[in-house]
Amino acid sequence: MSGGAMSAANSVPPQPLPQEVPMEATSGKSAPKKRGRGRPPKAKQAKQEKITDTMKVEKKPKRKIDRFKGTPESELLLRTLPDHLSPNLDIVIIGINPGLMAAYVGHHYPGPGNHLWKCLYMSRLIDRPMTAMDDFKLINNGIGFTNVVERTTPGSKDLSRKEMMEGAKILVGKLQKYQPRIAAFNGKSIYDAFSSVFFGKKLKKDFMFGQQPDLVPGTTTRIFVMPSSSARCAQFPRAQDKVQFYLRLKRLRNELKGIQEDRDIEETDYSFDLIKAIEDAKRTKVKQEKNFDTDTCGGAHVHVDTPAAPGAAPGVAAAGEAPQPNWDLGVFPPMDFVDHIPDITSQ
Numbered sequence: 001m002s003g004g005a006m007s008a009a010n011s012v013p014p015q016p017l018p019q020e021v022p023m024e025a026t027s028g029k030s031a032p033k034k035r036g037r038g039r040p041p042k043a044k045q046a047k048q049e050k051i052t053d054t055m056k057v058e059k060k061p062k063r064k065i066d067r068f069k070g071t072p073e074s075e076l077l078l079r080t081l082p083d084h085l086s087p088n089l090d091i092v093i094i095g096i097n098p099g100l101m102a103a104y105v106g107h108h109y110p111g112p113g114n115h116l117w118k119c120l121y122m123s124r125l126i127d128r129p130m131t132a133m134d135d136f137k138l139i140n141n142g143i144g145f146t147n148v149v150e151r152t153t154p155g156s157k158d159l160s161r162k163e164m165m166e167g168a169k170i171l172v173g174k175l176q177k178y179q180p181r182i183a184a185f186n187g188k189s190i191y192d193a194f195s196s197v198f199f200g201k202k203l204k205k206d207f208m209f210g211q212q213p214d215l216v217p218g219t220t221t222r223i224f225v226m227p228s229s230s231a232r233c234a235q236f237p238r239a240q241d242k243v244q245f246y247l248r249l250k251r252l253r254n255e256l257k258g259i260q261e262d263r264d265i266e267e268t269d270y271s272f273d274l275i276k277a278i279e280d281a282k283r284t285k286v287k288q289e290k291n292f293d294t295d296t297c298g299g300a301h302v303h304v305d306t307p308a309a310p311g312a313a314p315g316v317a318a319a320g321e322a323p324q325p326n327w328d329l330g331v332f333p334p335m336d337f338v339d340h341i342p343d344i345t346s347q
Contacts, residue, residue, distance in 0.1 A: 068104045076152060079103040083146040084135060089180040090142030090253050091125075094171065096156045096164075096190045097149035107132040108145045113231035115239040116186070122239065123246035125253075142253075146174060148190055156189070164193035172198065176218045181256045183221050184249060187228035210248055222256070224249055 068076065081098040093108075093116075101110050109116045110132035120126045126141055135145055148167040149159055171194070175183055185191040191212075192203045198217050212223040226245045227236040236242045254261055 067101070071104060073100065073154075076100050076103045079106075079152055080150050081106065081108065081147065081152070083144070083174070084108075084139055085144045085146060085174065085178050086139055087178050089139070089144045089178065090257070091182045091184050091249065092144045092146060092175065092178070092180040093184050093186055094190060095145070095147045095186050097147050097159060097167075098152040100152065100154055102132075103152040105132065108135045109229060111230070114229050115231065115242055116229035118239045119229065119243045119246045122243045123250050125246060125250050144178075144180065146171065148193065161193070165197050168194045168197045172217055175216045175221055179219055180221055182224050182249070182253060183216055185223070185225045187230075188225060189228075191223070191225045209245055211252055222252065224252060 077100075079098075081102055085092065095108065099111070102108060117129070117131055120143075121129045125143065126138065130137070138144070148171050149163050150167070150170075151159075151163070153159060185194065188203065188207065188209070195214075196202055199214055209225050209227055212225060214223055215221060216223060226249065227233050227242050229242065231237065233242075251261065253259075
């Protein structure tokens with residue numbers, strides 16, 4: 001090739017190669033996306049609205065119960081509760097201080113949840129059911145009432161330790177004056193303050209309710225501590241849990257007065273052994289068979305047909321023959337206790 005021809009060839013610019021046009025572009029359709037492996041992504045859901053978001057709930061105002069029929073609490077706090085005391089009572093029940101309800105009605109232990117009146121009757125310290133409105137009548141039963149602190153408060157927690165200790169000193173003055181046989185503290189916390197002042201000791205964790213070894217200073221009065229009669233007493237929440245202490249209180253009173261108690265019913269520990277019961281029942285059954293009485297069977301009367309002996313009066317059995325009970329009259333011997341017991345020894 002000549003030099004002119006080569007220069008002409010070099011002067012021609014190179015043409016670009018034709019690019020491949022994808023089929024999707026020519027067809028006007030978008031290519032399907034390549035699906036990846038795994039679960040398909042969850043579609044985004046719109047946040048569900050709560051009903052309370054759209055509806056405004058108006059809170060009802062709390063219903064205020066008028067316990068004292070319009071009497072303001074400030075007025076009740078100024079009231080006090082009278083003592084019911086007289087010389088030589090059997091028992092003086094000692095509370096901590098008047099509550100609002102007691103100050104309102106003017107009587108001891110009027111709360112509907114207080115167990116004192118129920119326990120007094122269940123233990124027969126009183127001979128008929130009574131209420132707080134009858135508190136002054138218990139003088140006739142030898143029972144009086146007083147409190148450690150005179151001031152009325154909404155709760156016993158509103159009392160200071162100083163008030164409790166000063167009240168304990170006033171209480172001893174009352175007991176020395178009236179000389180009851182027993183001072184019954186209605187609650188452990190009341191006696192704790194009393195013990196701290198006069199005996200110089202606080203109650204231990206293993207403190208036991210009931211009669212205490214000490215006497216009220218300057219008297220022959222026994223000290224007896226009961227669980228609080230309030231329904232809020234966690235250790236003894238029900239009246240039937242507390243009545244045992246009222247029974248002990250009654251026993252102590254009778255002992256001091258020389259009253260003979262009825263011993264027909266005594267407290268016992270009861271345990272039941274089924275295997276032993278089966279053996280005893282079998283032995284009893286053998287004895288019953290040996291000593292079977294034809295005239296009676298378990299307390300039910302049995303008519304006996306007695307075959308008459310030749311030449312003997314009617315109703316007289318023949319020699320060597322035992323009279324036979326007649327079961328045709330609808331009277332049958334009762335089933336023995338042992339027949340009712342399932343055999344569990346082989347199981």
